[in-house]
Amino acid sequence: MNDQHLSLFSSTVVIKYNNLSAAEPCGICDNVADQDVGPALFLSDSFHQVCQICGDTYAPELVDVINTWHAAQGHK
Numbered sequence: 758m759n760d761q762h763l764s765l766f767s768s769t770v771v772i773k774y775n776n777l778s779a780a781e782p783c784g785i786c787d788n789v790a791d792q793d794v795g796p797a798l799f800l801s802d803s804f805h806q807v808c809q810i811c812g813d814t815y816a817p818e819l820v821d822v823i824n825t826w827h828a829a830q831g832h833k
């Protein structure tokens with residue numbers, strides 16, 4: 758199950774601008790992806806958010822980019 762998810766989603770997690778801080782189900786695992794406004798992880802072919810756990814699993818480099826961005830903002 759997890760291997761199948763990995764091959765299905767590994768190339769489709771992207772950063773998009775999240776202009777609405779809403780708790781939505783993660784597009785991969787259905788856990789709540791409660792992301793802040795600003796750059797956030799989404800599936801490339803939709804506006805389904807990707808939660809922190811799936812981001813760490815499938816796109817750790819992008820998580821690093823987002824965390825760096827938030828740090829640079831002096832995250833409130």
Ligand SMILES: [Zn+2]
Nearest residue numbers: 783786808811
């Ligand atoms: Zn998830």
